[in-house]
Amino acid sequence: xDAYERKLLDETLLGLAEDQRYxxxxxxxxxxxxxxxxxAEPRAAITSLFGAQGRTGRWSSALxxxxxxxxxxxxxxxxxxxxxxxxxRSVAATELRDGITVDGVxxxxxxxSILTVLVESSGAGKQAVAVDPDDxxxxxxxxxxxxxxxxxxxxxxxxxxxxxxxxxxxxxxxxTQARARLAICHQVVASLFVMIELARSHVxxxxxxxxxxxxxxAVRHKLVEAHVxxxxxxxxxxxxxxxxxxxxxxxxxxxxxxKAVAVVSAHTQQLLAGLxxxxxxxxxxxxxxxxxxxxxxxxxxxxxxxxxxxxxxxxEAPRLVEL
Amino acid sequence: xxxxxNDLGTATTARFRASLVGWIEAHLPQLEPPYEDHGTTExxxxxxxxxxxxxxxxxxxxxxxxxxVGGLGGSPLFRAVLGEELTGRGLVHSAAFSMxxxxxxxxxxxxxxxxxxxxxxxxxxxxxxxxQGFSEPEAGSDLGSLRTTAERDGDEWVIRGQKLWTSxxxxxxxxxxxxxxxxxxxxSKGISAFxxxxxxxxxxxxxxxxxxxxxxxxxxxxxDVRVPAGRLLGRQxxxxxxAQHILACERGPIFWQRASWLLFHLGELAxxxxxxxxxxxxxxxxxxxxxxxxxxxxRSTQLQVAGGDLRPAESSVDKILIAAADQAVFxxxxxxxxxxxxxxxxxxxxxxxxxxxxxxxxxxxxGTSEIQRDIVAxxxxxxxxxx
Numbered sequence: 001x002d003a004y005e006r007k008l009l010d011e012t013l014l015g016l017a018e019d020q021r022y023x024x025x026x027x028x029x030x031x032x033x034x035x036x037x038x039x040a041e042p043r044a045a046i047t048s049l050f051g052a053q054g055r056t057g058r059w060s061s062a063l064x065x066x067x068x069x070x071x072x073x074x075x076x077x078x079x080x081x082x083x084x085x086x087x088x089r090s091v092a093a094t095e096l097r098d099g100i101t102v103d104g105v106x107x108x109x110x111x112x113s114i115l116t117v118l119v120e121s122s123g124a125g126k127q128a129v130a131v132d133p134d135d136x137x138x139x140x141x142x143x144x145x146x147x148x149x150x151x152x153x154x155x156x157x158x159x160x161x162x163x164x165x166x167x168x169x170x171x172x173x174x175x176t177q178a179r180a181r182l183a184i185c186h187q188v189v190a191s192l193f194v195m196i197e198l199a200r201s202h203v204x205x206x207x208x209x210x211x212x213x214x215x216x217x218a219v220r221h222k223l224v225e226a227h228v229x230x231x232x233x234x235x236x237x238x239x240x241x242x243x244x245x246x247x248x249x250x251x252x253x254x255x256x257x258x259k260a261v262a263v264v265s266a267h268t269q270q271l272l273a274g275l276x277x278x279x280x281x282x283x284x285x286x287x288x289x290x291x292x293x294x295x296x297x298x299x300x301x302x303x304x305x306x307x308x309x310x311x312x313x314x315x316e317a318p319r320l321v322e323l
Numbered sequence: 324x325x326x327x328x329n330d331l332g333t334a335t336t337a338r339f340r341a342s343l344v345g346w347i348e349a350h351l352p353q354l355e356p357p358y359e360d361h362g363t364t365e366x367x368x369x370x371x372x373x374x375x376x377x378x379x380x381x382x383x384x385x386x387x388x389x390x391x392v393g394g395l396g397g398s399p400l401f402r403a404v405l406g407e408e409l410t411g412r413g414l415v416h417s418a419a420f421s422m423x424x425x426x427x428x429x430x431x432x433x434x435x436x437x438x439x440x441x442x443x444x445x446x447x448x449x450x451x452x453x454x455q456g457f458s459e460p461e462a463g464s465d466l467g468s469l470r471t472t473a474e475r476d477g478d479e480w481v482i483r484g485q486k487l488w489t490s491x492x493x494x495x496x497x498x499x500x501x502x503x504x505x506x507x508x509x510x511s512k513g514i515s516a517f518x519x520x521x522x523x524x525x526x527x528x529x530x531x532x533x534x535x536x537x538x539x540x541x542x543x544x545x546x547d548v549r550v551p552a553g554r555l556l557g558r559q560x561x562x563x564x565x566a567q568h569i570l571a572c573e574r575g576p577i578f579w580q581r582a583s584w585l586l587f588h589l590g591e592l593a594x595x596x597x598x599x600x601x602x603x604x605x606x607x608x609x610x611x612x613x614x615x616x617x618x619x620x621x622r623s624t625q626l627q628v629a630g631g632d633l634r635p636a637e638s639s640v641d642k643i644l645i646a647a648a649d650q651a652v653f654x655x656x657x658x659x660x661x662x663x664x665x666x667x668x669x670x671x672x673x674x675x676x677x678x679x680x681x682x683x684x685x686x687x688x689x690g691t692s693e694i695q696r697d698i699v700a701x702x703x704x705x706x707x708x709x710x
Contacts, residue, residue, distance in 0.1 A: 200704055200705075200706065203706065204706060204707055212707045214706040215706075215709045217697075220704075220706050220709075221693070223700065223704060224696040224699045225696075227640075227699060227703065227704060228644060231620060231640050232616035232617070232619070232644055235620040235622075236615060236616045252611065252616075255608065255609075255612040256615070301605075303608065304605045304608035304612070305604045307607075307611060307612065308604030308605055308607035308608030308611070309598075309604045311608065312598040312603065312604060312607060313598060314593070315593055315594045316593060317587075317590040317593055317607075317611055317614070318586075319586065319618065320615050320618070321618065321622060322336070322337070323407075323625055323626075
């Protein structure tokens, strides 16, 4: 995809996300043919769409499409949703003697009769398994951000098909998780810059003590801290795509993004003061969404330990990108 | 003299790196420091000079520099790659290897071409080192209020005043001095930059010790020091632009090799830590993300600097990030090496103690983190100016 085509894609997807006539962005994306673009140009498609969703505060089933991207490597025979582990967990199911206990989080699913789950099986390592969602209990959860369409999925699946195990399953999940992490990072980073802009315009107009609030150094430095953290996360996310070690680079990007979520949320809400706390100002919608997305597929706290553990095992701190 | 990789002029950075790494690995005995601890300033600079001479004579130190000053041409990114591969193996000290990049580009840009052609090659070869006479006792962050004066007298300038924090001035052959050439109160518009020989009569250097016991920086006194008019860098009164250029160049290849130096130490810590220690894991993971984020950000800055596109305000973000990453790495070291920095006298302790201490200054030197935040607030975020 050349620069002109990329610009066109950005404008088109942003236009779709901004168009409030359609409640369901997924329908607009399907009409546009987003899944074809995703299959042909995963990096451009993910960067562009999730950036647009982050800027506009919208959401769709596109993350399911990203999760299903490498599904042919484990041979699922049809459209599938992928179940995510709960926060603080690395798998969404465990295998018992004669079945699988499922406990995971499903985000804005597509219609499908197959649910793909990463299972921790006793003795055999991890397996990718297909289960029938009708065997499980699916409960809509509003939580902090009802707009994300989160379903809690629990229950006991008696029948299941093993799609992959061992190295094949690990590789599938590593690559799938990496792409999904970067998709989330693109969305979160774009939202963080919206939050910074909301705070910036507020402190540039609001006067107290006879002067603009944005002239106080304490205020200026808080906003710069937010900008620096978001910029670091943005750079990490963009360059991760070029890394020879996509899993490590995407985990690092997610960690940097999680750190930025903490800094930007705290500082921009503080600078917006009462406005950032009210449901009448748009700020809270962005803040809630980035906080929820930060907790999925590895929060900054979990990832610091996970990454550090990997580096201690390797005995080196590798370069993720080169000049 | 045979030049290694003599067909590298149009090479990609990847090919340059591959040739360079092959050469480094074949020359490790000549490149490794002869000391196991941090090294004294004399040891450190003497090793630095030896390495630079070898690199220059074999061509590596000349790639990426203009031919007019003894370089071999090719992408300026080669310089960043050279620094990265050397500091990333702990072969040279990151601070010592910075000098060529801090001052070289500004002299090439602002000195008379004949002067640059005369002085840059011995500097690149390590035959002489230079220092930077910017800060003063009364002019640190507020550099524009500096009080050292330069008065024109015939074909010469006469410099009077005092500089502070002049790194390695006691080992330097030349100094780039900022002095007020216009009247008092002329602010940043009344400053000129001079290229001064350190053996000029009237210069007195008094080394200062850092908190780590290293005689790294100095107080430098200028008592009626006479400097030929041809040593003016840039126009008279354009010293501020020269200084801005130097500060912007600091964020090019130097940050890239500094990041590599940080990864080198983080790798050492990863090998020394208890792999099952959850706190060690968390600290290493966090510091790694900080350094990796800096590298991700700095990568675009490297490409801009190599293309001659200096963006001082945007590079203030890089400066804030590198200072935080530097401190995160050596804060992690204090936990991972229990009591080593505080209680031990081994070579490893000496090394990490001095690096940890130096990292404390990362938020101060080259423009404090507070000054960088003010720049970002006004120039990138366009916040209203302070009345």
